[in-house]
Amino acid sequence: xxxxxxxxxxxxxxxxxxxxxxxxxxxxxxxxxxxxxxxxxxxxxxxxxxxxxxxxxxxxxxxxxxx
Numbered sequence: 395x396x397x398x399x400x401x402x403x404x405x406x407x408x409x410x411x412x413x414x415x416x417x418x419x420x421x422x423x424x425x426x427x428x429x430x431x432x433x434x435x436x437x438x439x440x441x442x443x444x445x446x447x448x449x450x451x452x453x454x455x456x457x458x459x460x461x
Contacts, residue, residue: 442448
């Protein structure tokens with residue numbers, strides 16, 4: 395009985411330490427003012443090449459090539 399209790403306590407301590415480390419690291423990363431922290435939906439993509447034909451209806455038939 396005491397061995398099982400000891401194993402449970404060790405596992406709980408390890409889980410608590412992992413959670414505390416994640417919170418500490420994420421809190422430090424979020425406090426920075428680096429561009430990687432400030433995410434935004436902007437994307438500056440080049441225009442499609444001349445002659446590109448885009449589908450107007452339905453899903454493209456690419457058989458999941460980009461999945």
